[in-house]
Structure formats: structure tokens, C-alpha cells
Amino acid sequence: MQSLERGFAVLLAFDEELANPTLAELAAATNLSRPAVRRLLLTLQRLGYVTGADGRWRLTPRVLSIGQHYSASNAMIELAQPHLLALAELTHESASLAALDGAHVVYVARVPVRRIMSINVSIGTRVPAHATSMGRALLAWAPAPVIERVIAESGLRRLTERTITDPVAFQAALREVRELGYALVAGELEDGLISVSAPVRDQTGSVVAALASSTSSGRTDLDRLRTEVVPLLLSTAGDISADLGHRATRPPSVNGRDGFF
Numbered sequence: 001m002q003s004l005e006r007g008f009a010v011l012l013a014f015d016e017e018l019a020n021p022t023l024a025e026l027a028a029a030t031n032l033s034r035p036a037v038r039r040l041l042l043t044l045q046r047l048g049y050v051t052g053a054d055g056r057w058r059l060t061p062r063v064l065s066i067g068q069h070y071s072a073s074n075a076m077i078e079l080a081q082p083h084l085l086a087l088a089e090l091t092h093e094s095a096s097l098a099a100l101d102g103a104h105v106v107y108v109a110r111v112p113v114r115r116i117m118s119i120n121v122s123i124g125t126r127v128p129a130h131a132t133s134m135g136r137a138l139l140a141w142a143p144a145p146v147i148e149r150v151i152a153e154s155g156l157r158r159l160t161e162r163t164i165t166d167p168v169a170f171q172a173a174l175r176e177v178r179e180l181g182y183a184l185v186a187g188e189l190e191d192g193l194i195s196v197s198a199p200v201r202d203q204t205g206s207v208v209a210a211l212a213s214s215t216s217s218g219r220t221d222l223d224r225l226r227t228e229v230v231p232l233l234l235s236t237a238g239d240i241s242a243d244l245g246h247r248a249t250r251p252p253s254v255n256g257r258d259g260f261f
Helices: 002-013 025-031 034-047 061-073 075-091 133-139 143-155 166-180 220-241
Strands: 050-053 055-060 096-103 104-111 126-127 183-184 193-201 207-216
Touching: 002 025, 002 034, 002 133, 025 034, 034 050, 075 096, 075 104, 075 207, 075 220, 096 133, 104 133, 126 133, 133 143, 133 166, 133 183, 133 193, 133 207, 183 220, 193 220, 207 220
Parallel strands: none
Antiparallel strands: 050 055, 096 104, 096 207, 104 126, 183 193, 193 207
16 A cells, blocks of 8 residues: 555656656655656556656556546536536637546546646646635635644645735635635736636535636626626536536525535
8 A cells, every 4th residue: 555655746747847757766756765766766667657768757558547537427527517618619718627626626528719728727727725716615615624724734835925824814715705606816827827716516515626716807807707607607606506416406606605506
């Protein structure tokens, strides 16, 4: 079990900053000894997940199969894809579906329209939950221990001048999301980035994903998002939830909701 955990730790250490790392860099990133990392890399190389040359290592395309198996076995992604396409066509902005993973949200489905972020957003991209509308839509109805863990793990790290870093203010922001039924975050993850998200629920009523529409401050303003995009977002999130078996208790509204639809 420990070897499995360490193997995943090494795989997850490969990111934009360590796309082609040395053994020493991987050891530092994983807090493992160099001999241990070397053994793990050789095993992963034998399995076809990494390759090494000139003292540096990189992932192979085979790692994509893990994500493909997840997508193929996850009905939510298949059901959501046509709704994402429709939302992107209506708003002329990127539409995404994300799930919570620790203190991060992970993109599980996405229809890009134009590049609006400096980071490369694709399926599997992880971004801090505390500074994103997706994260807040997922956390607003999460149990208190989950919220507390995200606050502790992330430290509510400041990413821009607008990032909420105070735990009390963050909890207040989550309460506002519950009251409105959607989350709107502007310039907290990246300057100029605006995103709005709504919760997606399964047949039990649990929030299992967040649907987001993203744009930039140069293309729109918050009032326009609230009046034009939020109704479309809530309706689309309701449609995805219905496909997942959730039954609405009342129709979506942008005026004072508790997030159930």
C-alpha cells in the first residue's frame, strides 16, 4: 500500500513547473529519498507511464488512459457534455464542469471558446477551490469538516489582491452562495478572470459537481453576468441535475435561492 501511495505521489509531482524534472527535483517535491524515487521511476517506466533521458524524466501519453477510463466510466460527464456545448453556444464563453478534490477543484469536462486564463486549462487541470466560483459552489453545501479541511490545507493563499484570505470572510462568502444559489468570483484566481458557477446535484440531492461559465472583465461586467448568464447557468445546471436523477422542488430563480432545484 505504501508503494502505491508513493508511486502516485511521484506521478502527481509532474506538473507545469516540473514537466521534465530530475530525480533530485522529484525527491524534493515528494519528500522521498532519491533511492526510493529512483525505484519508483524505474517501475513506472517499466509500466509505460514515464520515460527518462539525460537525467530527466517525463510522463508518457499512457497516463492519459487513466483519465479516459474515468471519463468513460463516469455517466455524469457523458450526460453533461451536450449541456456544456449548449451553454457555450448561448453565452459565447467557455463552459466547464468540475469536481472537488481535497483543497482543489478538478476540471472533468470542458467546452473552451477562447483562452481567457494564462494557465493552460484542460481536463484534469486543478485549481485552488477557495479562489474559484466552482470551488465555492461545491463547498457552499459541503459538510463543515470538508470546508474546514479546505481552509486548513489551502491556507486561503493569496493569489491576487482580491483573493479572500480571511476564514471568517470566506465562510460569509459561502453563506452568500447558499442564499443566491450560485457563486460569482471576479479576479481572485487571476486578475481579470470572472467566473460564475452553479451546483449540480445527483438523485440524492448531494452536490456532485459545479457548472461554470468563465469570461474576462474586458468582455463583460458583473451586472450583465447576473442578468444574462446566471439564468442560463442555473437552467443548465438544473437540466444536468435532472439527467442525474435529481427532482426539482421548485423552479430555478436568481432571486434568493438556497441552491436546491
